[in-house]
Amino acid sequence: MKKPKDEIIAFLGKDIEFEGKFSFTGAARIDGRFCGEILSSGTLIVGESAIIRSQIRVADVIINGEVHGDVSAKNKIEIKVPGKLFGNIQTPKLVAEEGSIFEGNCSMKDLGEKDLDLSPKKTEAISVLK
Numbered sequence: 001m002k003k004p005k006d007e008i009i010a011f012l013g014k015d016i017e018f019e020g021k022f023s024f025t026g027a028a029r030i031d032g033r034f035c036g037e038i039l040s041s042g043t044l045i046v047g048e049s050a051i052i053r054s055q056i057r058v059a060d061v062i063i064n065g066e067v068h069g070d071v072s073a074k075n076k077i078e079i080k081v082p083g084k085l086f087g088n089i090q091t092p093k094l095v096a097e098e099g100s101i102f103e104g105n106c107s108m109k110d111l112g113e114k115d116l117d118l119s120p121k122k123t124e125a126i127s128v129l130k
Contacts, residue, residue, distance in 0.1 A: 014049040031065075048082060063100075070104075 009026040012018055016032035023039040031047035036054055038044060043060040046052060050065030059074045063083040071077060071085065076093040079085055079100040090107045 008045070014047070046083070 007027060008029050010022075010024050010028035012028075012030045012032045012034065014031040017034075018032065019035045021037045021039070022028075022034065025040065025042050027043040027045065028040065029045040029047055030050045030052060032050060034050070034052045034054060038052075038054050038056045038058065040058045042058065043062065044056065044058045046061065046063045046065045046067055048064045051068075052066065053068045055069050056067070056071045056073075058072075060076050060078075061071060061073050062078045062080065063085055064080050066084045067087065069087045071087060071089045071091075073089070073091040075091070076095065077085075077089055077091045079094075079096045079102055081097045081099040083097075084101040086101075086103050088105045088107075089102075090109070092108060092110045094106060094108065096102055
């Protein structure tokens with residue numbers, strides 16, 4: 001049985017703190033605290049209670065919480081109210097709802113495969129759950 005493209009395959013709840021490298025395919029949602037690096041060929045959903053300090057490279061990202069760090073998205077970055085993004089972004093499409101916050105620089109060039117490698121890689125990392 002195939003999974004729908006937008007089905008959430010990973011979820012970090014609001015009482016979770018995670019530090020390390022997070023890579024996935026499909027869609028993932030973070031509602032807790034994350035510090036490290038995020039890499040995916042899929043969609044990252046940042047919940048309202050999330051606080052993320054990370055370099056993010058994904059296909060799409062939807063921000064409802066707080067993100068500190070540079071974000072590269074192959075397709076689109078969406079910042080929804082009450083979302084906050086503090087960092088530089090690179091994406092061909094940007095949607096920022098009235099009332100959302102974005103502080104940083106924006107480059108809206110089309111990101112080709114060679115500009116942004118989104119394929120998850122096998123990594124060895126130490127992760128800490130709190």
